[in-house]
Amino acid sequence: MKKFILLCVSILFLATIASGCSSGSTDSSEKEKVKQENKALKSKQKELEETNKKLKEKVENSEKHSNNNEKSSQNDTQEKTYKPGTTDRIPVELAGTVDGDTAKFIYNGSQQSFRFLLIDTPETKHPRLGKQPFGQEASDRTKELLTNANKIEVEFDVGGQTDKYQRYLAYIYVDGKMLNEILVREGLAKVAYVYPPNTRYLDQLESAQEKAKEEKLGIWSLGSAFEDNQASTQQPTTEQPSSSNTQSSNGAGSATTQTPNNTSQNAGSEYYPNCTALRKVYPNGVPSTHPAYNAKLDRDKDNFACEAN
Incomplete structure (x- = not known):
C-alpha cells in the first residue's frame, strides 16, 4: 500500500514539473513573439521616419527652387525695366487714364x-487751347x-525715357496691339513730337496716319478740326516764302529753311514752318x-520752341 501511495505521489510530482515546464515554454515563446513584433514595429517606424525626412527635404528643395526662379524672374523683369534700346515689352498695371495720349501705370x-x-491727341482741358x-x-x-x-x-525706345515733366515716354500695348498706332489709325491722334533717336516705329505710325487721312477719319474728317489741332504744335504754311530759300543739314536729316518776306517779328532769321521741320535740324528745339x-x-x-514734351 505504501508503495502504491509513493508511486501516486511520484506521478503527481512529475506531472506538476512537466506542467511547469510546459507553461514556461509557452511563456517564453510568447515573449519571443512579442519581442519580434516590437522589433518589426521599430523597423517600420524607422522606415516611416526616413520616408518623412526625404519628403520634407524634397518639399524644402522644391520651395527653394521655386523661390530662386521667382527671384530670377523678378531680376529679369527689373533688368528689362532699365534696359534701353531693346524691344522688350514690360508688363504694367493700369492705375488710371489722363487723356488720349497719357495714362498712369503701376511700374517698378x-x-x-x-x-x-510719337503721337499727339486733341486736347480736352488745355489752359490755352481749351x-x-x-x-x-x-x-x-x-x-x-x-x-x-x-x-x-x-x-x-533707344533715347531718353522721360520728358521734362518726368513722364515716361513709351509705346503702349493692349493685348499685344500698339495703342499708339490704334489711335493714329482711327484718326484720333496724329504723328507728332518726333525726337530722334526715339523713332523706332515712326514709319509704321506714319503709314497708319496716311490711311486715316485717305479715309478722312476723326481729326482728318474736317479741315477746321485738323487745323485747330495742328495750331498747338505747327505754324500753318500760309505764308509765301521768298525766292531766296536755303537748304541746310546737320546729318540728322535736312529741312528747308525759309525766309519769308512777311515773317513775324517774333521769328528769327531762320524760318521753319513747323516743329517737325525744325527738329530735323535741331532735334532738341531752340531757345528764344x-x-x-x-x-x-x-x-x-x-x-x-519745339522742345521735348
Missing part, C-alpha cells in the same frame, strides 16, 4: 505717368482700350535767343 512698384511716344474737336473721343477710346485689356505692356526761334512754335510760352 509705384504709380507713374506715361506719355505715348477742348479741341475729337479730344473727348480720343480720351474715351484710350480709357476703353486700357480698361478692357487683359494685358498691358510698355516698350521704351536762337536764330530759328519762332514764338508761334513755342506752344507753352516758356521761351523755348
Whole structure:
C-alpha cells in the first residue's frame, strides 16, 4: 500500500514539473513573439521616419527652387525695366487714364505717368487751347482700350525715357496691339513730337496716319478740326516764302529753311514752318535767343520752341 501511495505521489510530482515546464515554454515563446513584433514595429517606424525626412527635404528643395526662379524672374523683369534700346515689352498695371495720349501705370512698384511716344491727341482741358474737336473721343477710346485689356505692356525706345515733366515716354500695348498706332489709325491722334533717336516705329505710325487721312477719319474728317489741332504744335504754311530759300543739314536729316518776306517779328532769321521741320535740324528745339526761334512754335510760352514734351 505504501508503495502504491509513493508511486501516486511520484506521478503527481512529475506531472506538476512537466506542467511547469510546459507553461514556461509557452511563456517564453510568447515573449519571443512579442519581442519580434516590437522589433518589426521599430523597423517600420524607422522606415516611416526616413520616408518623412526625404519628403520634407524634397518639399524644402522644391520651395527653394521655386523661390530662386521667382527671384530670377523678378531680376529679369527689373533688368528689362532699365534696359534701353531693346524691344522688350514690360508688363504694367493700369492705375488710371489722363487723356488720349497719357495714362498712369503701376511700374517698378509705384504709380507713374506715361506719355505715348510719337503721337499727339486733341486736347480736352488745355489752359490755352481749351477742348479741341475729337479730344473727348480720343480720351474715351484710350480709357476703353486700357480698361478692357487683359494685358498691358510698355516698350521704351533707344533715347531718353522721360520728358521734362518726368513722364515716361513709351509705346503702349493692349493685348499685344500698339495703342499708339490704334489711335493714329482711327484718326484720333496724329504723328507728332518726333525726337530722334526715339523713332523706332515712326514709319509704321506714319503709314497708319496716311490711311486715316485717305479715309478722312476723326481729326482728318474736317479741315477746321485738323487745323485747330495742328495750331498747338505747327505754324500753318500760309505764308509765301521768298525766292531766296536755303537748304541746310546737320546729318540728322535736312529741312528747308525759309525766309519769308512777311515773317513775324517774333521769328528769327531762320524760318521753319513747323516743329517737325525744325527738329530735323535741331532735334532738341531752340531757345528764344536762337536764330530759328519762332514764338508761334513755342506752344507753352516758356521761351523755348519745339522742345521735348
